[in-house]
Amino acid sequence: MDQLGFHLFLSHVWQSGQDQVALIKRQLQLCLPGTRIFLDVDDLLDISELEAYVKSSAVVLIFLSKGYFVSRNCLREAGSSEKENKPIVLVHEADLSKGGITLEDSRAECPEKLRSYVFKDRNIIRWHRIADFQLISLKLIVAHTLHACPNHEKSKRPPPLYVPGEIGRMQLAFQKPVKLYVSSSNPGAEVIASELRVRYASKESDKLYITHEAPVEWQEMSEEGSRMKSPVGESEVGNIFASGARKLSTQLQARQKSYRLPQQLNRIPSSIAHRFQGSRHNLDSMPPTHMLLYLAHSTFVGLEGGILANDVRKAMEHDLELVLVHESDPERSGCEFARCAPS
Known part of the structure; x- marks a missing residue:
């Protein structure tokens, strides 16, 4: 587990974020065939090795939904990300009827010792359900993930991406x-x-x-x-x-x-x-x-x-x-x- 095993680690709380991150994984693998993405229900063999899975991932995606910072395992993942100085991507569930939380409440829920690492100077990607807008969310996730990979990590900005048919280019x-x-x-x-x-x-x-x-x-x-x-x-x-x-x-x-x-x-x-x-x-x-x-x-x-x-x-x-x-x-x-x- 010491070597890089995953391009992206999906950190989420089951109660309010499981369906969303499962969709994110499926869609990203369609966009980037061959991408290795860690999702606990698919890849976790031993809960005691959770920190090792984080360490073996290039980027950690934190899905901000209700109760994320209350979950013990989510705090383990976020804490391990900070310890390993992992690049993180923040994706926000804003729809309160779908397990969402306001950013203000999410910051307040986050332990003070992690707050600066998680939120300071971060571009937060909002998760959408309307197809055209969701495509933009996925494109931003891909861009930030690639930015942390060896070919792009020295660049000041994430690489520009193009998705055929995206509404922003029409x-x-x-x-x-x-x-x-x-x-x-x-x-x-x-x-x-x-x-x-x-x-x-x-x-x-x-x-x-x-x-x-x-x-x-x-x-x-x-x-x-x-x-x-x-x-x-x-x-x-x-x-x-x-x-x-x-x-x-x-x-x-x-x-x-x-x-x-x-x-x-x-x-x-x-x-x-x-x-x-x-x-x-x-x-x-x-x-x-x-x-x-x-x-x-x-x-x-x-x-x-x-x-x-x-x-x-x-x-x-x-x-x-x-x-x-x-x-x-x-x-x-x-x-x-x-x-x-x-x-």
Whole structure:
């Protein structure tokens, strides 16, 4: 066990990280055939030799999930990694419903004597479940693992990697003019709109227009919406939908996978696109083709939430395409999708 036996050692707590690291091992071996990866359920023969397995590995991946630093064996692995001065890769499970933990709580859970070694100046890779984002997580894990290997360990940065089909390398563009309505009653939506402005600020600027002005026919709140006088509590979110609740919930859930924003924005009725193709002036007078809906913990809450719900109903009544952006990061007010679309 003194010689290098594994390229990567997967350190995790069974209760909240076993399924994730098993998937990581399978996917990495598909990406890098021949890679030797230690996973206890596959490779551990003697628990008393745990430190020896760490010593014989080039890199240690610590999967940060709930209870990792409470596990005696995980502490043995982390402690042995520090003793052997092993390069480590931190992968974070942020989804609280999947055994996740906030980074703040994970740091607090970590023993003080290990905290600096584990967390100081580390790039933390977030674990994702959506395929395109998960591919980026895997690519980062591979890059940091290779960086610790003899051919790359003297380099200042991990080697650049390319994965065929990864979304980050796609050249996305608008085929037709787009006018995106962003409701001022949708907290966080403006941040997403700003990112779009920056991303498509040059060659696509004549095809993407973002407005905060609702169409004229939406200006008057429905009688139902205008009666809302008091803030709506979290437990009362469903009430703001009134008679349109079932329709709104069903359509939102059906569209929950619409996270490829630019691709969805290409779905524009030809009758609208042809009339407004060309000048910026025409885009100013063009009616919205899409509505951005940012789904987070504060969406559809309070009086503003009632106004937003009314906007969404109006959008659906006028067959306006909804572009959903679901925030799942708890540290950015993320929430479960079901909370934003009550049944």
